[in-house]
Amino acid sequence: MSDAGRSALVASGLGRRFGRLWALRDCSFELPEGSIAALVGPNGAGKTTLLTLTIGLAEPTAGRVELFGRRMSGRDGAALAEIGFVAQDHPLYRGFTVAELLRMGRALNRRWDEALARQRLERLEIPLRRRAGTLSGGQQAQVCLALALAKRPRLLVLDEPLASLDPLARREFLDAVSQSVRSEHLTVVFSSHVVTELEQVCDHLMVLSRGRLRVAGPIGQLLRAAPSGWGVERLVLDELRPGSEVPG
Amino acid sequence: MSWLIWRQHRLAVLASLLLLVAVAVPLVISGLAMRSGYDQLGLAACAGHSDPRCLDLLGQFSDQYRGWGQQLLPWLNFVPVLFGALVGAPLVAREIEQRTYLLAWTQGVTRRRWLAAKVTALALVVVLLGAGFTALITWWRWPLDQLEGHFAPTVYDFEGLMPTAYTLFAFVLGTFVGVVLRRTVPAMGTLLAAFFVIRYLLVEVLLRPRFEAPLSTTLRASAARPTILAGAGNWETDGGFQDAVGRRLTADEVNRLARQAIDAGLSPNAWFQQHGYLRWLTYQPADRFWTFQVVEAAIFLGLSALLVAVTFRLIRRAA
Numbered sequence: 001m002s003d004a005g006r007s008a009l010v011a012s013g014l015g016r017r018f019g020r021l022w023a024l025r026d027c028s029f030e031l032p033e034g035s036i037a038a039l040v041g042p043n044g045a046g047k048t049t050l051l052t053l054t055i056g057l058a059e060p061t062a063g064r065v066e067l068f069g070r071r072m073s074g075r076d077g078a079a080l081a082e083i084g085f086v087a088q089d090h091p092l093y094r095g096f097t098v099a100e101l102l103r104m105g106r107a108l109n110r111r112w113d114e115a116l117a118r119q120r121l122e123r124l125e126i127p128l129r130r131r132a133g134t135l136s137g138g139q140q141a142q143v144c145l146a147l148a149l150a151k152r153p154r155l156l157v158l159d160e161p162l163a164s165l166d167p168l169a170r171r172e173f174l175d176a177v178s179q180s181v182r183s184e185h186l187t188v189v190f191s192s193h194v195v196t197e198l199e200q201v202c203d204h205l206m207v208l209s210r211g212r213l214r215v216a217g218p219i220g221q222l223l224r225a226a227p228s229g230w231g232v233e234r235l236v237l238d239e240l241r242p243g244s245e246v247p248g
Numbered sequence: 249m250s251w252l253i254w255r256q257h258r259l260a261v262l263a264s265l266l267l268l269v270a271v272a273v274p275l276v277i278s279g280l281a282m283r284s285g286y287d288q289l290g291l292a293a294c295a296g297h298s299d300p301r302c303l304d305l306l307g308q309f310s311d312q313y314r315g316w317g318q319q320l321l322p323w324l325n326f327v328p329v330l331f332g333a334l335v336g337a338p339l340v341a342r343e344i345e346q347r348t349y350l351l352a353w354t355q356g357v358t359r360r361r362w363l364a365a366k367v368t369a370l371a372l373v374v375v376l377l378g379a380g381f382t383a384l385i386t387w388w389r390w391p392l393d394q395l396e397g398h399f400a401p402t403v404y405d406f407e408g409l410m411p412t413a414y415t416l417f418a419f420v421l422g423t424f425v426g427v428v429l430r431r432t433v434p435a436m437g438t439l440l441a442a443f444f445v446i447r448y449l450l451v452e453v454l455l456r457p458r459f460e461a462p463l464s465t466t467l468r469a470s471a472a473r474p475t476i477l478a479g480a481g482n483w484e485t486d487g488g489f490q491d492a493v494g495r496r497l498t499a500d501e502v503n504r505l506a507r508q509a510i511d512a513g514l515s516p517n518a519w520f521q522q523h524g525y526l527r528w529l530t531y532q533p534a535d536r537f538w539t540f541q542v543v544e545a546a547i548f549l550g551l552s553a554l555l556v557a558v559t560f561r562l563i564r565r566a567a
Binding site for chain 2: 052055056057058059074075076077080081083085087089091092093094096100103104105107108109110111144147151
């Protein structure tokens with residue numbers, strides 16, 4: 001882990017309420033720069049809520065998010081420039097060609113690495129003339145990733161990026177993410193409700209259940225504290241065990 | 249951002265232009281015919297007169313063309329709100345519906361700036377559409393305007409500042425409803441209903457007659473019911489009969505007396521005349537036209553500004 005000590009992402013007392021229901025409550029953690037964190041939890045645990053607060057798409061009801069020492073807010077253009085986001089099901093303007101999507105990125109970002117995006121897409125043999133709606137799910141995910149990376153973000157946030165992909169596309173997508181992390185010095189957070197596929201790429205783990213953060217920390221450290229022979233999956237399952245909930 | 253705005257909204261803009269063309273075709277055809285009829289009958293000389301020859305010519309012209317104005321024009325009340333539904337309603341609603349707001353609002357531009365750029369550019373587009381629509385109808389109505397003015401509600405709504413103000417308001421209202429409902433088609437439907445209530449019931453029926461106190465006058469009971477010529481461009485807001493001491497008759501009384509007249513073998517007007525009744529009228533004089541237009545346009549601009557402000561507040565929490 002490089003740059004240990006400098007935090008990329010700090011959440012303190014973070015909470016978001018919808019009506020009377022807290023989708024996320026009392027969530028505090030720190031993520032060092034350069035780490036790749038997996039945010040794990042069952043469906044409806046509050047993963048997407050946490051991610052939307054992280055990227056300034058929604059404002060927290062309580063607490064705050066700091067990104068590289070700066071308070072995150074959707075009203076702060078400079079803060080938005082620091083994040084790259086790939087949403088669940090990778091939404092794109094379906095009628096736009098890939099080239100038009102790139103032009104959109106250029107229009108909406110002061111910092112924009114067109115060459116980077118084009119190289120990625122060329123390597124993946126995704127033609128720029130094709131309309132986004134006619135691409136396969138895996139290709140759409142890759143286009144979303146290319147758009148997010150061309151922003152030259154310092155934090156990459158991926159919401160269930162693998163959920164709708166077939167095994168081969170998953171593999172390619174994960175490869176693409178870990179490659180760019182190495183070459184571009186990114187911090188990455190991604191959510192998933194499947195644990196096994198994350199182990200190979202992640203060095204941090206956050207487990208979320210019913211709107212509460214159950215555990216957060218470097219995977220190595222967590223495994224050392226756990227009974228010997230436990231893997232990440234066993235660790236996560238243990239945290240999600242109904243009896244293991246912290247009262248309050 | 250202008251390329252992106254054009255790319256995303258070009259279909260809506262083209263559909264609006266198509267609507268304008270669809271309206272223009274019958275208007276140009278009948279407008280040309282109406283103008284040549286106006287010239288052939290020499291009606292220009294009759295504007296403001298009411299001698300028998302002119303009344304006769306006017307009758308001929310009215311028979312031929314006035315029906316157009318009465319049957320076609322009311323439908324055109326939908327044009328401004330359709331512009332608003334096509335351009336305004338999907339502006340935010342479609343982004344939410346298709347989940348592309350997740351893409352649009354996580355780029356390096358804040359949501360406020362994104363919305364401001366779109367609303368500004370598209371407001372300009374709808375204002376141009378509204379102005380084009382106004383020019384078209386004003387051209388078409390020219391012969392009729394010469395004869396009857398343009399203050400009656402069926403005309404007033406289509407000339408001067410009104411169509412442009414209505415179009416801008418419908419666009420802003422559509423955007424607002426789209427943010428609230430988060431779906432394009434329900435937003436379009438709601439826009440139509442809300443626009444009808446505000447623009448017609450609230451402003452046209454309730455407020456407009458009160459912009460200034462109407463004038464009133466009386467005429468001989470036997471005077472021909474004010475014709476399009478006698479109107480001289482005034483907006484007749486109300487009228488009826490009054491007795492010799494100036495008490496206005498109710499509709500029931502008028503009916504009863506008219507039946508009495510017919511039983512006596514007289515035309516009601518002649519009977520009313522014989523028995524000392526007068527015809528009363530209240531009206532807004534023609535020279536108030538622009539005052540009314542400016543007041544009403546200001547109301548719709550004010551409402552639009554308010555809606556824009558609320559929309560900007562709402563979009564902060566739209567995700």
